[in-house]
Amino acid sequence: MTRRADQGATPPLALFLPAILGVLLLVLPLLALIARASWATLWTDITSPAALDALRLSLTSGLLATAVCVVLGLPLALLIARSGPRVSALLRAVVAVPLVLPPMVGGVALLFLFGRTSPVGAAIEQLWGVVLPFSFPAVVIAQAFVALPFLVLSAEGAIRATGSAYERTAATLGARRWRVLWRITLPLAGPGIVTGTILCFARAIGEFGATALFAGNAPGTTQTMPLAIYTAFNGAGSGRETGVALSLLLLATAALVLLAVRAWRPGAVR
Numbered sequence: 001m002t003r004r005a006d007q008g009a010t011p012p013l014a015l016f017l018p019a020i021l022g023v024l025l026l027v028l029p030l031l032a033l034i035a036r037a038s039w040a041t042l043w044t045d046i047t048s049p050a051a052l053d054a055l056r057l058s059l060t061s062g063l064l065a066t067a068v069c070v071v072l073g074l075p076l077a078l079l080i081a082r083s084g085p086r087v088s089a090l091l092r093a094v095v096a097v098p099l100v101l102p103p104m105v106g107g108v109a110l111l112f113l114f115g116r117t118s119p120v121g122a123a124i125e126q127l128w129g130v131v132l133p134f135s136f137p138a139v140v141i142a143q144a145f146v147a148l149p150f151l152v153l154s155a156e157g158a159i160r161a162t163g164s165a166y167e168r169t170a171a172t173l174g175a176r177r178w179r180v181l182w183r184i185t186l187p188l189a190g191p192g193i194v195t196g197t198i199l200c201f202a203r204a205i206g207e208f209g210a211t212a213l214f215a216g217n218a219p220g221t222t223q224t225m226p227l228a229i230y231t232a233f234n235g236a237g238s239g240r241e242t243g244v245a246l247s248l249l250l251l252a253t254a255a256l257v258l259l260a261v262r263a264w265r266p267g268a269v270r
Helices: 002-009 013-036 039-046 049-082 085-100 103-114 119-128 136-162 165-172 177-188 190-205 209-214 225-233 240-264
Strands: none
Touching: 013 240, 039 049, 039 240, 049 085, 049 136, 049 177, 049 190, 049 225, 049 240, 085 136, 103 119, 103 136, 103 209, 136 177, 136 190, 136 209, 165 177, 177 190, 190 240, 209 225, 225 240
């Protein structure tokens, strides 16, 4: 009986071939990238002035965008997790829009919202003398726009999974809302929040489309690593070898992110 049950739980043999092809579709392009690298000049390519500028901009803007997402995303995640079914479904759908929206469309939307001819952009320029499009703050805004859903959805799922029994018990014992939040809600949802923050940072430094349209591609100002890679492969940058080197650097970052996410999962093998 156990043997038959095990056989019934095993996928049909006919599915193994497409599954293997799917794995190859994911792995072979990455192997081709690794094989194309010029290992003799890899360190020189990564440490070239253009590459270092792009790396510095990506890390700085990615950290700032992640901070913005944490400040805005955690309250939003709490609101979604503790709202009624209709409100939470509506907010979750709004949060998920950047996940399915083409990045270029997101960049156009940001440009129309914060452009100098828009009411919001004109008010910002008049009040603070800041023109957002094609500036470093535009990079941070574009990255936060596309990365925010990763933090919100991950944190919301973790908060919802913990339930509210402990929070209600603490409230009946006289704990105030802020104390319940800091001592119970956030610690219980901590692994999910950390995972969402890591994924948010990874998505931010890998952003391309919205950044290109809203922030531009100015070396040393708005040219992040994805934009530097694009420029290098279009013949206008420091060369394809630098583009390959930066691609490998982003690939290594993605691998580290996956390892970090796995390490923070409850019950993960370490």
